[in-house]
Amino acid sequence: MLSRPLGRTGLEVSEIGFGAASFWGHPAFPESEALGLVHRAVDLGVTLFDTGPAYSRGQAEARLGRALAGRDASGLVVATKAGTRFEGGRVRRDMSLDAIEASLELSRRRLGLETLPLVHLHGPSVQELVPDFLGGLERLRGRGLFQRLGVNSFDPAVIEAALALPEIDTVMVDINVLRPERVALAARAAAAGKGVLAGMPLAMGHTAPKSWRNLRLRDAWYLARALKNHRADRAAGRRFRFLHGRTDITGSQAALAWVLGVEGVSAAVVGTTRRDHLEDCAAASGRSLPPDLAGAIAEAQVLS
Ligand SMILES: NC(=O)c1ccc[n+]([C@@H]2O[C@H](COP(=O)([O-])OP(=O)(O)OC[C@H]3O[C@@H](n4cnc5c(N)ncnc54)[C@H](OP(=O)(O)O)[C@@H]3O)[C@@H](O)[C@H]2O)c1
Known part of the structure; x- marks a missing residue:
């Protein structure tokens, strides 16, 4: 597994x-399988783990903590979020400094970490990123609650605003073959010295053909999520079916090679509930995209 510098943070990832999120953290996904995936990831050389207090109905962060318990986490970059929590059956957003402080304290406890290596504000608005707020966050950083601060948003205006802020070290954006418009944004982020993490790098699996035979609960869960929230991506993904079914590279490796080829990207954070998928993704590190495939992706992106 290759590593890259994470902007100017001094970290390598x-x-x-x-991604410790989604169905991986869901109570319906067996704990032993979930923990086994984290341990396998560590064995494969993965050093970046991303989670959040609101993920998986509020269960993912504590599960990641249990997976890492008793292990040496000093070489790992455990990233979490602040500004959202799961409460009363839904995700609640609260970007107040008091709520963030409480959230950071809970995250430290759940993850079993003295200090959080990296925290992303989870979907702040441009209007919230004001000096008073950022100054308050710096005080929390000064107290050692966290080390590096990022912004996670799929709104380009928020990311653009974050690029001008010296307090912000990293950005986490949705970058995948369905989002060619992110290429310029990632390059600007990197030029501004920010570390860039690609979330949803497999376009949530929407490029892959689906077989409805042997459908498992996890597949039904992802399908329900796609039908509820991501119908447009599901439709757009069909134009990239050609990524799959080759003999020289798997579809997911091709999708990840494209993401890792985007200037400025430090890492692609994948979500999976399957060991063979994890191993397939890990093997994408260091792979380059076959030129004919790169051309076909560019063509499909123009048509999208
Ligand atoms: N989605 C968001 O809104 C969001 C927001 C902020 C941050 N993030 C971060 O980004 C991470 C990844 O996002 P994501 O999970 O939504 O999307 P993703 O990584 O793009 O795609 C996940 C989907 O791809 C499938 N998959 C994974 N590896 C595969 C392989 N080798 N071959 C075939 N299918 C494969 C997974 O199914 P299997 O379980 O069957 O492998 C799952 O359905 C999250 O865990 C989180 O840390 C996401």
């Missing part, structure tokens, strides 16, 4: 990160 594995090219493939592990």
Whole structure:
């Protein structure tokens, strides 16, 4: 597994990160399988783990903490979020400094970490990123609650605003073959010295053909999420079916090679509930995209 510098943070992260989120953290996904995936990821050289207090109905962060308990986490970059929590059956957003402080304290406890290596504000608005707020966050950083601060947003205006802020070290954006418009944004972020993490790098699996035979609960869960929230991506993904079914590279490796080829990207954070998928993704590190495939992706992106 290759590593890359994360902007100017002084951290290095594995090219493939592990997303401790979605069905992985869901109570319906067996704990032993979930923990086994984290341990396998560490064995494969993954050093970046991304989670959040609101992920998986509020269960993912504590599960990641249990997976890492008793292990030496000093070489790992464990990234979490602040500004959202799961409460009363839904995700609640609260970007107040008091709520963030409480959230950071809970995250430290759940993850079993003295200090949080990296925290992303989870979907702040441009209007919230004001000097008073950022000054308050710096005081929390000064107290050692966290080390590096990032912004996670899929709104380019928020990311653009973050690029001008010296307090912000990293940005986490959705970067995948369905989002060619992110290429310029990632390059600007890197030029501004920010570390860039690609979330949803497999376009949530929407490019892959689906077989409805042997459908498992996890597949039904991802399908329900796609039908509820991501119908447009599901439709757009069909134009990239050609990524799959080759003999020289798997579809997911091709999708990840494209993401890792975007200027400025430090790591692609994948979500998976399957060991063979994890191993497939890990093997994308260091792979380059076959030129004919790069051309076909560019063509499909123009048509999208
Ligand atoms: N989605 C968001 O809104 C969001 C927001 C902020 C941050 N993030 C971060 O980004 C991470 C990844 O996002 P994501 O999970 O939504 O999307 P993703 O990584 O783009 O795609 C995940 C989907 O791809 C499938 N998959 C994974 N590896 C595969 C392989 N080798 N072959 C075939 N299918 C494969 C997974 O199914 P299997 O379980 O069957 O492998 C799952 O359905 C999150 O865990 C989180 O850390 C996401």
